Amino acid sequence: MIQNVSVIGLGKLGGSMAAGLASRGLNVIGVDVNRHAVDAVNAGRAPVQETGLGEMIAANRERLRATLSTEEAVLGSDLSFVIVPTPSDERGAFTLQYAKFAFKALGQALRKKSGYHVIVLTSTVLPGATRHGLLPILEQESGKKCGPDFGLCYNPEFIALGSVIRDFLNPDFYLLGEFDRRSGDLLEEVHHRVSQNNAPVKRMSLENAELAKIAVNSYVTMKISFANMLADFCEHLPGGDVDVVSDALGMDKRIGRKYLTGGFGFGGPCFPRDNVALNFMGKQLGVDSSLLKTNDDYNRGLSKRYVEKLQPHLPKGANVAVLGLAYKPLSHVIDESPGIYLCRALSEAGYRVIGHDNLAASNAEVALKLTALVTDSLEEALKDADVVLVATTDKSYTSLTADLLLRGRPAITVIDFWRCLKHLSSDPRVCYVPVGLSRDAEAELAGLKSLWTD
Numbered sequence: 430m431i432q433n434v435s436v437i438g439l440g441k442l443g444g445s446m447a448a449g450l451a452s453r454g455l456n457v458i459g460v461d462v463n464r465h466a467v468d469a470v471n472a473g474r475a476p477v478q479e480t481g482l483g484e485m486i487a488a489n490r491e492r493l494r495a496t497l498s499t500e501e502a503v504l505g506s507d508l509s510f511v512i513v514p515t516p517s518d519e520r521g522a523f524t525l526q527y528a529k530f531a532f533k534a535l536g537q538a539l540r541k542k543s544g545y546h547v548i549v550l551t552s553t554v555l556p557g558a559t560r561h562g563l564l565p566i567l568e569q570e571s572g573k574k575c576g577p578d579f580g581l582c583y584n585p586e587f588i589a590l591g592s593v594i595r596d597f598l599n600p601d602f603y604l605l606g607e608f609d610r611r612s613g614d615l616l617e618e619v620h621h622r623v624s625q626n627n628a629p630v631k632r633m634s635l636e637n638a639e640l641a642k643i644a645v646n647s648y649v650t651m652k653i654s655f656a657n658m659l660a661d662f663c664e665h666l667p668g669g670d671v672d673v674v675s676d677a678l679g680m681d682k683r684i685g686r687k688y689l690t691g692g693f694g695f696g697g698p699c700f701p702r703d704n705v706a707l708n709f710m711g712k713q714l715g716v717d718s719s720l721l722k723t724n725d726d727y728n729r730g731l732s733k734r735y736v737e738k739l740q741p742h743l744p745k746g747a748n749v750a751v752l753g754l755a756y757k758p759l760s761h762v763i764d765e766s767p768g769i770y771l772c773r774a775l776s777e778a779g780y781r782v783i784g785h786d787n788l789a790a791s792n793a794e795v796a797l798k799l800t801a802l803v804t805d806s807l808e809e810a811l812k813d814a815d816v817v818l819v820a821t822t823d824k825s826y827t828s829l830t831a832d833l834l835l836r837g838r839p840a841i842t843v844i845d846f847w848r849c850l851k852h853l854s855s856d857p858r859v860c861y862v863p864v865g866l867s868r869d870a871e872a873e874l875a876g877l878k879s880l881w882t883d
């Protein structure tokens with residue numbers, strides 16, 4: 430039974446995995462090229478910001494330590510998870526630059542090791558990368574053969590930032606791509622030990638696992654875009670309500686309700702880029718993956734289309750406040766964030782824009798330089814706003830009252846992408862504009878009726 434594991438890369442995912450593995454009784458050696466990350470773990474602190482991570486590291490110090498040396502980690506463990514960055518390159522694919530560097534060090538460490546060791550790649554890659562892009566580096570640097578001398582798996586995680594530890598310990602399933610049975614058996618055993626919810630382990634070839642990982646993310650983004658399209662439909666139907674329609678769809682077991690809440694687009698460090706990468710792969714292999722491209726175009730165009738569509742509620746020269754700049758509530762991450770894209774689209778259309786976020790303001794300030802003012806003070810954001818656009822369901826926004834929004838002024842417009850401020854709809858001082866709901870029943874009725882009577 431494997432008792433000692435190592436984790437190469439102590440970032441947003443790897444840091445939480447290292448802590449999660451230690452919390453389940455395994456001895457863990459973390460490795461990072463960044464001395465700050467190593468020092469943080471050794472001092473019992475979180476190397477990155479993540480829910481519960483600091484506490485978990487502090488509580489498991491006797492089983493968790495970190496080093497800058499991959500060799501030390503490999504010699505002191507039987508299995509190594511590799512979770513280094515695989516950023517998008519200019520073609521939309523994932524670059525293996527960091528992974529190759531890590532695999533080189535792993536190969537050199539394997540050369541010095543006499544016993545069997547399993548290397549497990551967790552970073553997101555495209556099909557073929559593990560076997561053809563990385564495995565040859567291990568064999569060349571170690572002088573050993575994958576199979577008899579060491580094992581290799583591809584084992585991505587399905588986690589969301591903000592709940593990485595919980596998701597890692599309680600997944601729907603573990604996706605396990607294996608070079609051979611022996612590698613897969615050993616990794617499966619680790620997962621059975623680590624899982625808090627007895628999650629099943631789905632085993633397959635390296636390539637099928639690489640495709641399945643990226644396909645899950647891509648499929649989820651299609652659900653999101655589908656719901657956003659339904660929201661648009663509902664705005665053209667008298668009494669239309671996207672939540673009612675989504676609830677009905679969600680009752681069908683083939684579909685399910687998750688990720689079907691129409692409103693705003695998808696963003697973050699994974700969803701958009703995974704879609705683009707899979708489309709790139711499709712083109713390389715001669716697969717018609719235009720579905721993915723259409724989804725990506727649809728999502729990227731949302732902010733601009735909303736600004737055009739909402740023109741009647743956006744008077745020329747208005748001061749507009751965008752609430753929510755992170756890609757989701759309670760996050761400081763702004764990668765591909767719909768709120769950021771909305772600020773840009775509004776600014777391009779000539780509006781004076783102020784963006785607000787409780788946690789992401791400093792990141793957003795850099796991204797929106799010359800485009801919008803950014804603040805972490807809600808009061809400041811609302812002070813001169815004629816129109817307020819609510820881009821995330823952060824609690825500090827959903828609890829806003831008309832008085833808080835108005836601050837003594839006679840009227841204000843609130844555009845609510847998530848229908849989370851419905852309590853404002855009855856206040857005569859607020860022009861409440863919910864996305865995804867019927868707003869002008871008479872005009873919608875006329876439009877619909879003409880289809881059938883003209």
Ligand SMILES: NC(=O)c1ccc[n+]([C@@H]2O[C@H](COP(=O)([O-])OP(=O)(O)OC[C@H]3O[C@@H](n4cnc5c(N)ncnc54)[C@H](O)[C@@H]3O)[C@@H](O)[C@H]2O)c1
Pocket residue numbers: 437438439440441442443460461462463466512513514515527530531551552553554586587588589590698699
């Ligand atoms: N963050 C997510 O939500 C998420 C979700 C699923 C999958 N992933 C995938 O996991 C991988 C890592 O993502 P992340 O968000 O944790 O990245 P990150 O940038 O937060 O962390 C990566 C860490 O690896 C370290 N590193 C880089 N090269 C190294 C090397 N040669 N040896 C040791 N350490 C090294 C970096 O210093 C950094 O601390 C990516 O492939 C990503 O696509 C991330």
